[in-house]
């Protein structure tokens with residue numbers, strides 16, 4: 405979330421379920437060397453790009469997220485050269501250098517694949533000791549602070565291609581922008597030996613050579629690979645079944661780290677029992693300074709705002725952690741178009757975080773959260789009757805309106821769907837949706853169809869009430 409805001413487990417749902425294997429994953433190979441003090445990096449990306457569509461590609465588009473100053477402040481990324489089989493290709497950038505376009509020497513036909521290599525460098529936004537302005541540092545998701553370096557969205561991402569073409573919607577300055585097809589990442593990360601790295605996936609090998617250490621990171625089935633580097637942090641480790649959880653915080657917030665690890669384990673257990681297996685075998689949570697965000701999800705890596713880590717006993721802190729864990733299923737496992745259909749993952753993350761709270765702390769404990777969600781949505785709808793929960797992100801005038809519809813309205817809508825269907829059928833439908841669209845980009849029609857197929861009722865009244873047209 406960028407933002408935010410059990411009933412007894414149904415034993416019948418606990419049947420073991422194996423996730424489908426997707427052999428067509430894109431493969432990213434990244435070689436990154438980091439200058440920690442400067443907050444800068446040099447990298448080489450080699451990426452296998454399959455054409456899984458029915459149209460030939462005459463060019464390939466990449467997203468250069470760091471150049472989006474609305475979300476990334478004064479961070480930047482520059483492209484130095486692009487090659488296929490050692491032959492340099494011309495390239496161009498658009499939309500304030502947030503889009504990279506590489507024309508192909510010959511069209512990439514459906515079913516074929518090409519391997520492209522891109523040399524690039526980048527720099528994180530600087531977070532001053534006095535707390536930099538938002539304009540300067542953005543959300544804080546690609547940012548150097550006095551004690552951390554956060555590297556997310558820091559390399560060229562192949563844009564998502566669908567029947568509508570390449571997804572190149574510009575930033576709105578709020579909400580989540582980062583989206584990608586599921587991919588298998590292999591990262592070689594060279595950093596000063598004094599640093600610790602928390603990453604997506606797993607560090608499978610570390611080789612120290614004096615002042616520098618090279619870590620090899622494997623992150624299968626990821627939508628992104630993200631990294632936080634730091635010194636002097638403490639870690640709390642936990643497990644949920646086979647999933648390892650590591651919560652990293654400053655010494656001052658060590659208690660928050662214990663709570664982050666516990667809430668994560670509780671959330672993971674809930675979701676595995678009710679929705680399906682975790683997409684990731686290891687999840688890291690890291691406290692960092694953030695602006696306008698309580699937490700932000702990445703594949704196997706969650707950023708938690710220092711501001712909220714200072715209040716670890718609050719209900720809201722519980723909800724933040726649970727919300728970001730849900731995103732591992734809905735963002736990581738099942739993707740969606742974050743520009744056209746941002747409500748798909750955010751409504752599920754908000755609804756399920758409340759339901760996890762209720763499941764762990766007891767019936768009724770989330771009532772006030774659901775009531776507040778309905779009130780926030782109802783008053784936002786009165787102010788902006790032309791918008792609906794399922795409006796695209798660019799239709800919303802500002803972050804507050806967006807949040808009121810997509811998060812609060814989305815949670816209220818799903819709670820009404822659950823009331824209509826009953827708990828057991830509702831979660832069976834979510835399980836179907838997760839299993840059927842794991843590794844893919846789902847649409848609103850896919851989620852609604854999953855509900856309708858499990859429902860021995862019609863959902864027309866609820867869909868009409870919330871003006872959702874799948």
Ligand SMILES: [Zn+2]
Nearest residue numbers: 405406750753
């Ligand atoms: Zn979210």
